[in-house]
Amino acid sequence: MSGIFSLRAWEKVWLYRGTFLLGLFNTVRTAVFAILLALALGILFGLMATSGKRALRAVSRVYVELIQNTPVLLQTCFLYYALAFSGHSIGIITTGILALGIYTGAYMAEVVRAGIEAVPKGQFEAAQSQGFSYLEKMYYIILPQSIKIMLPPMVNQVVNLIKNTSCLYIIGGADLISLTYSFVTGENTGGAYAPAYLISGLLFFVICFPLSKTASSWETALKRREQRQVFARKNAGGKEAMADE
Template sequence: MNAFSAEKWEKLFHNFGPFIQGFGTTLYIVIIGLILSLALGVIFGVLSTSHNRILRGIARVYVEFFQNTPLLVQVFFMYNAFPYMGITIPVKTIGIIGVGIYHGAYMSEVVRTGIMAVPKGQSEAALSQGFDYVQIMGHIILPQALKVMLPPLTNIAANLIKNTSILAIIAGGDLMYQADSFASSTLAYGPAYLVVGVLYFIICFPLARLSGYLEKRFGATPHPKDYTALLSAYDIGKGEA
């Protein structure tokens, strides 16, 4: 039977409710996970530029650990290992924590790169005027660094959306899980995965266009020694599970 036969499309249209539900669940996980990743990115990005070696060390441990372990392993650990430690976390919360912490590590590198792209002379001038560290970051450094950070941060957000599909493996109720459930019960694999691809495209494509627009709009260039780190942030998610 044809993978895209009329009969299979009919089954999909008569059972489209779970796809809408999964789409909503994915959006919910994306929004909360994105907020978490941004918060962690700013916190650890600022810590990684601190003059305190202990704070820099904490930031590096966080970044190196989560960048160099697969998201799938992290999600499986929370889902399968935590209950043996007496910690039970709802599946949606696991999804939020998983994508939030994982992508927060990449966002922190973008924040670090953006901060280091701002000339040090501006910090020194602010210190001479009596500004403290928090005021310098909040009023001088971060607003300027934002121009450098926005394009890669938008790209990371798009990859966060795509990586929520990994929650289908732990029955996360997300869009991919609903597609898998429908396809396995009806054998309408072609229509199911085509529609899922279109729905993910609807979310991700505007972010990809926004990233390109921001890059052209600001035309910000990071400091040469940090350019490799910035490029790696652009490329996350490629080839990942």
């Protein structure tokens, strides 16, 4: 009855639809909080990576390299089991939020760093010369210019994070992938492999695809706007304005 055309298998999936929706709910819930954490960490460590203080840059570098060069699965296990055995159990959902947030935060930090570094040095100097403090400079002058560069890769990281909730499986999570797996291997529910994984995949797809689409259309719009600006500048006869870049 595992066949993709087995009506019984599909019926079983429909009967247990609550399981899939619960999994989806847990995945989305974990993802939302993890995204917020990742954003906060990304902005913090991204700003540190571009600061003038060497110690801050070093701390940021260590964080990014440690997290990017070890598996997220290991980080999840470390957080869950290592902490659990030292007597600080924090629960599966919290572990998921922390592990995925910290993991994606490292990538977000790189996105933020790249976005800030893409802004010409003269913009920082102009803001400083007007007497903007560090935070004012970032808030009014630099980040508004880098946000459009940062948004598309940020959304891609969000999509990755949502898919990475499947890592919770290793610590016995109740996310969509974990529940799908227990469904297809369960004593009473087992067997409906093809329909179950199709449905599970479809649920991921309907969340992630619009996000990816948004990211790529932002990217296209951004490129088009840049071309328009170059064109406008040429028309204005501002040859020297381009020497700037």
